[in-house]
Amino acid sequence: MPLTAAIAGDLGLIADTLWSATAALSESVRQRYAARTADVTVAEGADAVALAEPAWRTLEAQGGAATPFQAFAVAARAAEAHLKLREVPRIVTVSESGRPMVVFPTVLGRYGGRPAARFLGDPLIQYGDIIASPDATPSHFEAAWRVAADPAAVGFVHLRKVRADARIAPFLVRNASVVGQYEAPYVDLRAPAAIGSRDARELRRFRRRLADHGELRFEILGGGAALPAVREALAIKRAWIAERGLPSSVIGKAVWEAALCALAAPGPSPLRAARLSAGGRIVAVEIGFVSGGTWSAYLGATAPFAAKAGPGHVQMAELIERSRADGLGTYDLQAPADAYKRTIAHGAVTVRDYALPVSMRGWLGMVSTRAMPAVKEAIARLPLGIRQTIVRLRG
Numbered sequence: 325m326p327l328t329a330a331i332a333g334d335l336g337l338i339a340d341t342l343w344s345a346t347a348a349l350s351e352s353v354r355q356r357y358a359a360r361t362a363d364v365t366v367a368e369g370a371d372a373v374a375l376a377e378p379a380w381r382t383l384e385a386q387g388g389a390a391t392p393f394q395a396f397a398v399a400a401r402a403a404e405a406h407l408k409l410r411e412v413p414r415i416v417t418v419s420e421s422g423r424p425m426v427v428f429p430t431v432l433g434r435y436g437g438r439p440a441a442r443f444l445g446d447p448l449i450q451y452g453d454i455i456a457s458p459d460a461t462p463s464h465f466e467a468a469w470r471v472a473a474d475p476a477a478v479g480f481v482h483l484r485k486v487r488a489d490a491r492i493a494p495f496l497v498r499n500a501s502v503v504g505q506y507e508a509p510y511v512d513l514r515a516p517a518a519i520g521s522r523d524a525r526e527l528r529r530f531r532r533r534l535a536d537h538g539e540l541r542f543e544i545l546g547g548g549a550a551l552p553a554v555r556e557a558l559a560i561k562r563a564w565i566a567e568r569g570l571p572s573s574v575i576g577k578a579v580w581e582a583a584l585c586a587l588a589a590p591g592p593s594p595l596r597a598a599r600l601s602a603g604g605r606i607v608a609v610e611i612g613f614v615s616g617g618t619w620s621a622y623l624g625a626t627a628p629f630a631a632k633a634g635p636g637h638v639q640m641a642e643l644i645e646r647s648r649a650d651g652l653g654t655y656d657l658q659a660p661a662d663a664y665k666r667t668i669a670h671g672a673v674t675v676r677d678y679a680l681p682v683s684m685r686g687w688l689g690m691v692s693t694r695a696m697p698a699v700k701e702a703i704a705r706l707p708l709g710i711r712q713t714i715v716r717l718r719g
Contacts, residue, residue, distance in 0.1 A: 362467045363419045368432075372413035373403040373444075379417045379424035383455045388427075390491055392594035392615035393449035398587065399429060402445035405583040406431045413444055416471045418464045427455040428468040432478065438689035441478040443485075447573035448580050450613075450622060450658055451675070452483055453490040465495045473682045480689030481680045485659075488674040496678045503693050504677030506659035509669035513648040513655055523667060527641055530634035537630055538603015542642040545597045550588040553597035557609035558584070560625035569711030571703070575623075584611070598646075600639040602630065608639035617653040619643070637664075644668075 367375035373396075380396045389395050403413045411433035418426040429444035443452035454468065473481050481500070486493055487508070534540055545553055561575050574580040587595040594615050600608040607630040611623040626636045644655055657665040659675050666672075681690045703714060 362425070362464060364467050364471050365417050365419075366414065366471055367417070368414045369412060370407055372415045373400055373429075376415040376417055376427055376429070379419065380427050380429075380455060382424050383427055383457055386457055387616075388455045388457055389615070390453050390489075391451045391487070391618075392613035392620055393445060393451045394453055394455050395594050395615065397591075397593045398449065398613075399444055401583045401586045402448050403431075404586070405448065405579045406433065406444070408579050409433065414441070414472075414477070415444065416468045418460075418468045420464070423457070423459075425457045425460045425464040426468045428472045429455070430472055430481075435480075435482050435689065435693065438480060438692050439478075439685075440480045440482045440689050441472065442482055446484055448583055450485060450620060451487055451490070452485050452492075453487070454492045456491045460491075462495065465492065469495065469499065473680065475683040478686075479681065479683040480686035481682060482677070482689065482693060483679070484677040486676050486678060488676070493676075496676075500678040500680040501690075502676050503679045503690075504697070506675045507661040507672040508659045508675050509657040509661050509665040509672045511644060511655040511657065511668055512670040513644065513653055515670055517644075517668075520667075526634070527637060530638050533633035534602050534607060534630060534635060534638060537605065537607065537633070540638075541601045542639070542646070543599055544643075544646060545599060546595070547593065548588065548590050550595060550597040551585060553599045553606070553609050554585055554588045554595070554611055556606050557597070557611055557623060557625040560609070560627060561623060564625070566712070569708050569714070571700075571714075598639060598643045600635055600642060602635075605629075607633075608635035610639060610643060612643075614652070617651070618656050619647050619652055619654070620656040621658055640668075 367373075373380075377396060380399070383389070384394075384396055392398065406413055411431050414430050414432050416426075416428040416430070417424060418428075430441045431444045431446070432439070432441055434440060435442060443449065446452060454465070456464070472478075482503075483492075483496065483500070484504070486496060531540070558575065558581050562581075565572050565575055574584070584595075587593045588597065594613040596612045596614050596619075598610040598612060599606060606627055608624070608626045610621060610625075613620045613622055624636055624639075626639075647655055657669060661669075661672055679690055679693050681687045703711060706714070
């Protein structure tokens, strides 16, 4: 190789190296600058959601709400429920040069009998996350976290149902402990149906049996039109879990049921109800939340009189086909990964619960949280009558 070519090659390598180093340095400086100049505000109390609304809606319009459970409409209704339970909304907003970058919504309440900071909306919401600008950096997350987890305000942070692809997930992996893990199956509506021939035959049989109750009708309802179906689904599910002595943080809790019903009202709301009826009577209902091309299955209920005819299977099949026709890309079955979900799913997303004690008193919350799965398992093994009594006493 001629000397000039070798020198040119070396100079090119040096230039590339310097360019990469400069770019990395610039990014590092930019993030440090953002941390220094970020404007961090805290809204706490009854008006916290209203004060955070402008920043929240701005970020939501930019696609900053990763799931429908981070929609402002959901937060507003959830905050009303928290206040009725004497829990305190506490929302951290990080801005840079007047632009909102991160909204970190939490609520100060209790979990497992101990004081804890949770995601605003827990237990109503199925996924927890921050609301973030596409331009938000780790430094903005760090600034929000420092205030959200301030030991002067909270002793224990318990953030549940965080998807592996959540905006806050990489930060929590580094800064908190995993105290629970699940799988949320999903159907890729752009892919061929995953149902096998045997399941297809069974589905046809279910349709014939349901038709014995009258003409089948499937519809998706939104806004105020969804309210009767939502109430019907809650009533069916409430009776179902009471009969089996099963605990629920939402079903059977008047405050949270009211919040869910309030989302079935005129105006912007991600809530929908997929209703299947036979002969004019409801046989199956699914409450879902729709956002970003995804239908998130929230709650399903089937009428007892038609239970043996598999109305839930037929309703789900109808919903999948309608969602595909409407251009949605994903049908999120959500955790847990029950067998009937895995039968039709194309894959699953890992969902984790995170916890972190930020003061000495917070360690008691950590101990309670780690013990909770064993306590739930022990209760599940008790005789039905005792379980039903425990559920009634818990209210």
